[in-house]
Amino acid sequence: MMKNKWMRKRKAQSALFDGILFFLLMLISTTIVIYYTASTQAPRTQSESQLFLREYCEDTLTAVLAATINDTSYIRPSDGAKVILEDQSVEELILEDLYIRYENDPLSPANALEKLETDISSLVFELTHVNQTLLEEQKLYQESFHYRLYAEYRANSKTVSMDLWDPTWQSGSSTKTEPKTVISAFKELEAVNEHEVNRNANATVYLKIWKNQ
Amino acid sequence: MKLSRFSKRKVSRLGVAGFFEEIPVLILVTIGVGMFMVSMIWAISTHNARYTDIENVHEIHDIMKTIRTWEGLCYQEEGSANRVEGLFDCHKVMYLSATNLSRGVPELAGGSATNPPTPASRTYRLRIEDTSPYPFRYSADVNNIINPSKISDPKVERKTMVSSVNIKVNDEEIHVAKLELTIFRLGGAGV
Numbered sequence: 001m002m003k004n005k006w007m008r009k010r011k012a013q014s015a016l017f018d019g020i021l022f023f024l025l026m027l028i029s030t031t032i033v034i035y036y037t038a039s040t041q042a043p044r045t046q047s048e049s050q051l052f053l054r055e056y057c058e059d060t061l062t063a064v065l066a067a068t069i070n071d072t073s074y075i076r077p078s079d080g081a082k083v084i085l086e087d088q089s090v091e092e093l094i095l096e097d098l099y100i101r102y103e104n105d106p107l108s109p110a111n112a113l114e115k116l117e118t119d120i121s122s123l124v125f126e127l128t129h130v131n132q133t134l135l136e137e138q139k140l141y142q143e144s145f146h147y148r149l150y151a152e153y154r155a156n157s158k159t160v161s162m163d164l165w166d167p168t169w170q171s172g173s174s175t176k177t178e179p180k181t182v183i184s185a186f187k188e189l190e191a192v193n194e195h196e197v198n199r200n201a202n203a204t205v206y207l208k209i210w211k212n213q
Numbered sequence: 214m215k216l217s218r219f220s221k222r223k224v225s226r227l228g229v230a231g232f233f234e235e236i237p238v239l240i241l242v243t244i245g246v247g248m249f250m251v252s253m254i255w256a257i258s259t260h261n262a263r264y265t266d267i268e269n270v271h272e273i274h275d276i277m278k279t280i281r282t283w284e285g286l287c288y289q290e291e292g293s294a295n296r297v298e299g300l301f302d303c304h305k306v307m308y309l310s311a312t313n314l315s316r317g318v319p320e321l322a323g324g325s326a327t328n329p330p331t332p333a334s335r336t337y338r339l340r341i342e343d344t345s346p347y348p349f350r351y352s353a354d355v356n357n358i359i360n361p362s363k364i365s366d367p368k369v370e371r372k373t374m375v376s377s378v379n380i381k382v383n384d385e386e387i388h389v390a391k392l393e394l395t396i397f398r399l400g401g402a403g404v
Contacts, residue, residue: 019238026245030252037256052274056376059299063377066300067389070347087385119346126344127377127389 050183053209058185061207064124064149065091065187072119075112077104090120091205094162095189098153098203101160113162121164124149128166128209145209148178151189155201184208269396273374276320277394280339281376285309285317288381299378303351303388306341306380311355314339321396322357336364336397343380345388351380352390364397371397 073084129144146169151162189203287296315322323334343350373395380388
């Protein structure tokens with residue numbers, strides 16, 4: 001009788017042990033499934049997403065350069081006269097800006113091109129920033145972008161540049177820096193020879209965009 | 214005979230007692246299996262949702278490309294069939310309508326070139342927002358929304374893609390604009 005009772009106890013312990021073992025195995029399996037599902041990258045891989053963004057950046061640069069500005073101006077460094085430009089494309093305005101910088105280095109007065117550059121920057125800002133109402137929708141490009149429009153003019157081993165930053169990016173600091181991840185597009189400006197100063201001259205414009213990080 | 218029946222019954226009583234001892238084990242096994250089943254269902258549904266999402270993204274991207282080159286919007290020189298992608302005609306933007314858009318880009322409303330869309334195939338909204346500094350702007354907002362109150366519900370599934378385009382007024386005046394396409398409940402019925 002005693003032996004029988006002891007066996008019954010042992011049997012119960014063995015079943016409980018098996019049960020715990022099974023439960024642990026299930027727990028481990030569940031953890032593996034959850035971890036694998038959560039950590040596996042979405043089918044829209046990082047590179048694919050970058051490809052869409054690069055396409056957006058290229059389209060935006062093309063649109064910006066082709067667009068015209070109805071009324072802008074700058075102060076001519078040689079005589080301080082105000083030069084008014086009407087219906088000029090952004091591409092032409094950037095070249096004008098770079099050419100003036102090339103001819104008047106260092107630029108004097110320093111704010112001679114301020115109005116011209118502000119108008120170009122405003123155009124990019126309006127295009128890359130999304131209205132608050134639109135943000136409520138589930139978007140593929142979910143937020144507004146920050147941008148940097150940078151153009152370079154090189155001739156006779158001399159380089160001048162124009163650098164326009166999104167005014168809302170690092171607005172508190174005097175020196176702005178790009179984040180680690182940016183999407184960029186560039187275009188060689190063909191009209192550079194119109195100035196006929198130096199046929200070896202070339203100009204390149206870059207548009208860099210990034211999201212809030 | 215009676216004695217032997219009694220002894221058999223005694224054996225079965227031991228069996229009943231054994232079953233009750235295994236109840237904690239049964240609970241453990243049930244919880245374990247249940248947990249695993251729930252995690253598997255979650256994993257499968259997550260996987261399916263991701264694939265649906267990528268299909269939707271590719272679809273909206275392709276539709277966007279089609280709109281950017283659609284002759285019903287693109288600028289064409291007189292007598293020329295050439296079009297530049299992303300360069301729209303201001304007059305075509307002004308007179309853009311959902312009927313023309315659904316007919317010209319049938320994929321947008323859930324149809325295809327051979328199979329025109331039915332009115333409730335898919336709901337979309339296309340916005341062209343002129344952001345240029347010119348005083349007169351050429352913007353458009355077309356949609357085939359039947360019930361606007363349903364669209365405002367944040368639970369309605371939607372995908373939006375944004376692109377940048379130009380609107381040509383004449384050779385001296387080219388505007389810049391945001392092209393925004395929203396498709397509601399891709400693959401489902403219209404709202």
